[in-house]
Amino acid sequence: MSQPRKSSKSPQRRTRQQPPAPAAGTENSPCPCGREASYKECCAPFHQGRAAAPTAERLMRSRYSAFAVGDTAYLLRSWHSTTRPAVLELDPAQRWTALEILAATDGSAFHTEGTVTFRAHYAVRGRTGSQEEHSRFVREDGKWVYLDALPPA
DSSP states (O other), rough: OOOOOOOOSOOOOOOOOOOOOOOOTTTTSSSSTTTSBBBTTTTHHHTTTTOSHHHHHHHHHHHHHHHHOOOOOOOHHOOOOTTTOOOOOOOOOOEEEEEEEEEEOOOOOTEEEEEEEEEEEEETTTTEEEEEEEEEEETTTEEEEEEEEEEOO
């Protein structure tokens, strides 16, 4: 994901404060990426370097989870060497709340490129928003990495 931006498709609304969710990224917490698995079984192996994402969509989901748990090291490792920033700083006040995969093309074990269109929801300082992006992924040294965001269609 690139830098968060507010969605112009839905107005900002004030919502009542929700009780805190289980800490994202704890072993038995639900995985932030939205799959029906615990963080330990889903994205943690990618973040810890014990496994590589098998598809572009799984890489996208693991990168979203990395934003949710604040794993900048994984975000940088999973970014293409030609587009990777030198430094990545996350806003500690921003909490990623949900991920929607809207579309995915190619990006399987049989491909070298793939795209994933997603909407990531967040809350920051009492306000909610979302970021929608059509992301491009490629293989680098045999592993899926995030290359860049494609322009909106």
